[in-house]
Amino acid sequence: AQTVTQSQPEMSVQEAETVTLSCTYDTSESNYYLFWYKQPPSRQMILVIRQEAYKQQNATENRFSVNFQKAAKSFSLKISDSQLGDTAMYFCACTTSGTYKYIFGTGTRLKVLA
Amino acid sequence: DAGVTQSPTHLIKTRGQQVTLRCSPKSGHDTVSWYQQALGQGPQFIFQYYEEEERQRGNFPDRFSGHQFPNYSSELNVNALLLGDSALYLCASSSGGLAGRYEQYFGPGTRLTVT
Numbered sequence: 384a385q386t387v388t389q390s391q392p393e394m395s396v397q398e399a400e401t402v403t404l405s406c407t408y409d410t411s412e413s414n415y416y417l418f419w420y421k422q423p424p425s426r427q428m429i430l431v432i433r434q435e436a437y438k439q440q441n442a443t444e445n446r447f448s449v450n451f452q453k454a455a456k457s458f459s460l461k462i463s464d465s466q467l468g469d470t471a472m473y474f475c476a477c478t479t480s481g482t483y484k485y486i487f488g489t490g491t492r493l494k495v496l497a
Numbered sequence: 498d499a500g501v502t503q504s505p506t507h508l509i510k511t512r513g514q515q516v517t518l519r520c521s522p523k524s525g526h527d528t529v530s531w532y533q534q535a536l537g538q539g540p541q542f543i544f545q546y547y548e549e550e551e552r553q554r555g556n557f558p559d560r561f562s563g564h565q566f567p568n569y570s571s572e573l574n575v576n577a578l579l580l581g582d583s584a585l586y587l588c589a590s591s592s593g594g595l596a597g598r599y600e601q602y603f604g605p606g607t608r609l610t611v612t
Contacts, residue, residue: 387539416598420603425605426585426605426606427603427604427605427606428540428587428603429603430600430601430602433600474539474540476539480598482553483528483530483545483547483552483553484530484542484545484553484555485530485540485542485601486542487532487539487540487541488539489537489538489539490537490538490539
């Protein structure tokens, strides 16, 4: 069975600073995908970044990047130059090629302070 | 291009009642997944519909059922509501391929309160 663990329920960061959100996962599959989703207070969840397990290079999307440590089963999200609009719940998720369901962590509430 | 839409936005039901939630996928998508998000928790997979069939189900009782229509829209039905069914219900749409290969787009959700 797959599990996703986010051990930081809440975090805060000053505007323009950098913050890293942690995520660990467990799966017995060799072909899997990892995601970070953002859920702002308006509720609509949006994809922030995606990583294929077979790719060694860490994914980046503008100010968002991941540190994918496959052996440690760690998938952290780094947000650079934090903006007030980054305030949201962030969920780490995992899925494998042999299934259709996504397993989500419990989320990290990030507050960006002015 | 309309994204994923869900209706209603909120609803309040009484224990024992039945409820139907609706979802229209993003244009071009043929697959709909439903998730339950309890307060302070991450989304939990309920089931996924593709080609009008349920093709995978999470760990939810038979009180949760669904349907997908020829236009790819979907309904989630919950019978014999319990207080514990109070949650945000999210619909996500994607293309029909295997998980992970195609991005899931989420709707704004339906907030169900059971009293």
